[in-house]
Amino acid sequence: MAFVRSKHLLALALASASMALGGCTSYAPAPRSFVAAAVQPYRLDSGDRMRISVFEQPGLTNSYTVDQAGYIAFPLVGQVAARGQTLPALEGAIASRLKQGYLRDPDVTIEIDRYRPVFVMGEVGRPGQYSYVPGMTAQNAVAIAGGFTSRANQKDIDVTRKINGQVITGRSIIATPVMAGDTIYVRERLF
CATH class of the missing domain: 3.10.560.10 (Outer membrane lipoprotein wza domain like)
Known part of the structure; x- marks a missing residue:
C-alpha cells in the first residue's frame, strides 16, 4: 500500500515538474x-511628430503631432487621419484636401521630426x-x-x-x- 502511494506521489511530482518546465518553455x-x-515603409501612429512643409506657404509649414485618436490638426483642412499612413500617403492626402478650394497645386513634403x-x-x-x-x-x-x-x-x-x-x-x-x-x-x- 505504501509502495502504491509513493508511486502515485512520484507520478504526481513528475507531472507537476513537467508542467512547470513546460510553462518555462511555452512561449x-x-x-x-x-x-x-x-x-x-514607416507607418505613423500616436506620438509621432513630423515637419510638414507646403512649398511657398510659410503659414502652413510647421511641426504637427499625431494625437491619441490618430489625427493631425492641419490648418485650413482640419483633422487629417494619419494613423497607419506612410509619409507619401499622408503627403497626398493633405495635398488633395488643400486642392479643394485652398491652393491650386500644393507641393507637400513630410519628414519625421521625432519618432x-x-x-x-x-x-x-x-x-x-x-x-x-x-x-x-x-x-x-x-x-x-x-x-x-x-x-x-x-x-x-x-x-x-x-x-x-x-x-x-x-x-x-x-x-x-x-x-x-x-x-x-x-x-x-x-x-
Whole structure:
C-alpha cells in the first residue's frame, strides 16, 4: 500500500515538474510578421511628430503631432487621419484636401521630426521610455536603458509590437531590429 502511494506521489511530482518546465518553455517565438514589419515603409501612429512643409506657404509649414485618436490638426483642412499612413500617403492626402478650394497645386513634403518612443522593461539598469532611432536593435535599446542586470537573460528578449492594428508579443534574439512604439522586455534568467 505504501509502495502504491509513493508511486502515485512520484507520478504526481513528475507531472507537476513537467508542467512547470513546460510553462518555462511555452512561449511564442516572434512571428514572421515581426521581421516583415521592420522592413516595410514607416507607418505613423500616436506620438509621432513630423515637419510638414507646403512649398511657398510659410503659414502652413510647421511641426504637427499625431494625437491619441490618430489625427493631425492641419490648418485650413482640419483633422487629417494619419494613423497607419506612410509619409507619401499622408503627403497626398493633405495635398488633395488643400486642392479643394485652398491652393491650386500644393507641393507637400513630410519628414519625421521625432519618432514615438520605445519602452524597455524587466532586467535592465534603468527601465523606462526611450527615444527611437531608425536602425535601432533590441541590444541598442537595452544599452540605452543601462544594460543588463546581473540576473538578466541576455540570450533573447520579448518584443510587443502593433502590427496591422493588432498587438503581438513574441520572443526574439537580442539583435532583432525594433520599431518605434515597441516594448522590449528582458526576462530574468533561471540559473
